[in-house]
Amino acid sequence: MAASVFGEIAAPGAVIADAPDLSSRTVAVPLIDLRKVSRTYLTDGGVQVRALREVDLKIYPGEFVAIVGQSGSGKSTLMNILGCLDRPSAGRYLFAGRDVQSFDADGLAWLRREAFGFVFQNYNLLASETAKENVEVPGIYAGLSAAGRAVRAESLLTTLGLGERLDHRPNQLSGGQQQRVSIARALMNGGKVILADEPTGALDSRSGVEVMALLEGLARKGHTVILITHDQEVASHADRIVEFTDGSVVRDSGRRNDAIDPKRNAELAEFFMSRRSSSLFGGFGEAIRMAMSSLHANLFRTVLTLLGIVIGVASVVAMLAIGEGVQASVVQRIGAIGTNMLTLQPARAPNQRRNLPSTLAFTDADAIVHNVPNVLYAMPELQNSQTVRWGNADYTTRISATTEVLTRARNWRMARGVFFSREDSDGYEAVAVLGATVYDALFTEGEDPLGEWVLIGTTPFQVIGVLTRKGNSGGQDQDDAVFVPLKTGALRLFGEKFARQISVAVDDVDRIGETQELLRSFVTALHGGLEDFRIFNSAELLETITATQNQFRLLLASIGGIALLVGGIGVMNIMLVSVTERTREIGVRMATGARQGDILAQFLSEAIVVTAIGGAIGVVAGVGMGLLISRFSDIDVVFSTEPMLLAFSCAAATGLVFGFAPARKAARLDPVVALSNE
Numbered sequence: 001m002a003a004s005v006f007g008e009i010a011a012p013g014a015v016i017a018d019a020p021d022l023s024s025r026t027v028a029v030p031l032i033d034l035r036k037v038s039r040t041y042l043t044d045g046g047v048q049v050r051a052l053r054e055v056d057l058k059i060y061p062g063e064f065v066a067i068v069g070q071s072g073s074g075k076s077t078l079m080n081i082l083g084c085l086d087r088p089s090a091g092r093y094l095f096a097g098r099d100v101q102s103f104d105a106d107g108l109a110w111l112r113r114e115a116f117g118f119v120f121q122n123y124n125l126l127a128s129e130t131a132k133e134n135v136e137v138p139g140i141y142a143g144l145s146a147a148g149r150a151v152r153a154e155s156l157l158t159t160l161g162l163g164e165r166l167d168h169r170p171n172q173l174s175g176g177q178q179q180r181v182s183i184a185r186a187l188m189n190g191g192k193v194i195l196a197d198e199p200t201g202a203l204d205s206r207s208g209v210e211v212m213a214l215l216e217g218l219a220r221k222g223h224t225v226i227l228i229t230h231d232q233e234v235a236s237h238a239d240r241i242v243e244f245t246d247g248s249v250v251r252d253s254g255r256r257n258d259a260i261d262p263k264r265n266a267e268l269a270e271f272f273m274s275r276r277s278s279s280l281f282g283g284f285g286e287a288i289r290m291a292m293s294s295l296h297a298n299l300f301r302t303v304l305t306l307l308g309i310v311i312g313v314a315s316v317v318a319m320l321a322i323g324e325g326v327q328a329s330v331v332q333r334i335g336a337i338g339t340n341m342l343t344l345q346p347a348r349a350p351n352q353r354r355n356l357p358s359t360l361a362f363t364d365a366d367a368i369v370h371n372v373p374n375v376l377y378a379m380p381e382l383q384n385s386q387t388v389r390w391g392n393a394d395y396t397t398r399i400s401a402t403t404e405v406l407t408r409a410r411n412w413r414m415a416r417g418v419f420f421s422r423e424d425s426d427g428y429e430a431v432a433v434l435g436a437t438v439y440d441a442l443f444t445e446g447e448d449p450l451g452e453w454v455l456i457g458t459t460p461f462q463v464i465g466v467l468t469r470k471g472n473s474g475g476q477d478q479d480d481a482v483f484v485p486l487k488t489g490a491l492r493l494f495g496e497k498f499a500r501q502i503s504v505a506v507d508d509v510d511r512i513g514e515t516q517e518l519l520r521s522f523v524t525a526l527h528g529g530l531e532d533f534r535i536f537n538s539a540e541l542l543e544t545i546t547a548t549q550n551q552f553r554l555l556l557a558s559i560g561g562i563a564l565l566v567g568g569i570g571v572m573n574i575m576l577v578s579v580t581e582r583t584r585e586i587g588v589r590m591a592t593g594a595r596q597g598d599i600l601a602q603f604l605s606e607a608i609v610v611t612a613i614g615g616a617i618g619v620v621a622g623v624g625m626g627l628l629i630s631r632f633s634d635i636d637v638v639f640s641t642e643p644m645l646l647a648f649s650c651a652a653a654t655g656l657v658f659g660f661a662p663a664r665k666a667a668r669l670d671p672v673v674a675l676s677n678e
Helices: 075-082 105-114 131-142 146-159 175-187 205-220 262-274 284-297 299-337 362-371 422-426 436-442 486-494 509-526 538-581 583-591 596-632 641-667 671-676
Strands: 032-042 048-059 064-068 090-095 116-119 193-197 224-229 240-245 248-252 341-346 375-390 393-402 414-417 431-434 453-456 459-467 481-485 501-506 533-537
Touching: 032 075, 048 075, 048 090, 048 248, 064 075, 064 205, 075 193, 075 224, 105 116, 105 131, 105 583, 105 596, 116 175, 131 146, 131 175, 131 583, 146 175, 175 193, 175 205, 193 205, 205 224, 284 299, 284 596, 299 538, 299 596, 299 641, 341 509, 362 375, 362 486, 362 501, 362 509, 375 436, 375 486, 393 436, 393 486, 422 486, 431 436, 436 459, 436 481, 459 481, 481 486, 501 509, 509 533, 538 583, 538 596, 538 641, 583 596, 583 671, 596 641
Parallel strands: 064 224, 064 240, 116 193, 193 224, 393 481, 431 459
Antiparallel strands: 032 048, 032 090, 240 248, 341 501, 341 533, 375 393, 375 453, 375 501, 414 459, 431 481, 453 459
């Protein structure tokens, strides 16, 4: 089947029934057939205005018709109805034999896209687009490929003498050049019917002559040209003149050629059969490209829109990273002790935070090991901070009086010398083992400390060993310590005869709860029936802390979520403002064939793109904030992929949710109202 002359590019729309059979007609079939068409408006004040009054008009394919009338005569209203931008209040409008009243919104968009090309008095070019991009707009909505659009737009502009102005924006073109761009846009999808509304009204006389010559040329090539004008001299270029007054036809010069053209009838019959499906808006990529172009054209507003999203996402990422870091720090500290640990400490004073004096005797540890099942070892400890001196160096560190099981309990090897023994403790020997950090503080690198005497407070201790470097655990330097025998430290450094805590290692961690109760019963009996101690279960503590941290993370995420919500409301407000500011642009896009779905997709894409960009920037900003906090404070910060992806996804979803209402508002605008917006 031959291609229809009404459109070189087929495009989707609402399903329309089979076209009427016009090919067998023995009379010329009108392309446009108005039958008793009226249009009535209701003003804001409730006054009824009749713009058209039972207009009868037939326009045939290939005609050059001028519709002439003074301002307010109804000719512009007629053009809007002819171009399917508006619907009649009464009467019938048949296009190519089909009643336009049966078309839905997408069907009307298809007609505008495939059959009509608009040439406006004020050009109605998109200010942010180049001449070539303006011409390409109808091709986008027709589903033409980017390469195909570019080739056709360049060809049209070159033919119209604008080959060197392809990349110029409207404000860089003269009025005549802008009108040529408008004509090229009207021809992008074939433009068999050219609707020109006062095309010379805003031009100087020379440019007006050039534009009229172009329209005459299009008519000679077979385009149906309908010229709306108030100027009789401009109208004289047409083959047929229809005069309007007060919404009615008062004179029609009639057709100059009434010959029947069967080929024209066949083309009309094929018009509605040439439709095929294509995707909305030329595909997702095209929607994103146009969204980026629009956002770039309104850069300051875009930045303002981004701020709320950036702050929300950055808050989520940074605060969750801090929460992860705190949790990891606590877990690491407990892990350093071991999750199989039960720790005995003095009981708390009633209704007070302070501990009661300790009653945990050193001998309790041995009794626990020998009498409580499932116990590997029990290690009593005393700790305090004191100054250690050697030569001219002095260093304040943690002093720990403990037993010989420490190296086994913490899997800590010796770098030099030996660790003290049970005999050293029982004999109150003044010996000490240094952590790597203390060694670095007191001795020069490579210097042998073994056998040297250091002062802990005012008491001399002989160094018998140096431990290997253990590193940080939960933010605490494990190597920043000096270890001395339990009884020696208790007598000479702490002046105490009871342990401040006893760490009990459990063999089978699955039985830790059972072991805890056996331990409680045994020590209570050992202390004469008094439960003057408390037991910390590291496994239970870890679970409690993890649960608490999860709640803390949820709180932080909620704060970030509130920030995102505020940002989303900002996006919606900005998009609503954007719709208001760009109402005329929406009207132009609808006039060039954009469906409601296309407009919805464009504005929704803009909202999603801006929030996605804000989400990406927010993730980077959140990471930067976290690194700064980690750099200038003691807070551990741990970044993980999941919160970042979640925050980014939430930002994009914010655009989808909060951008829908403005996008829907834009899609539902009336084309005529949108085009008339100043």
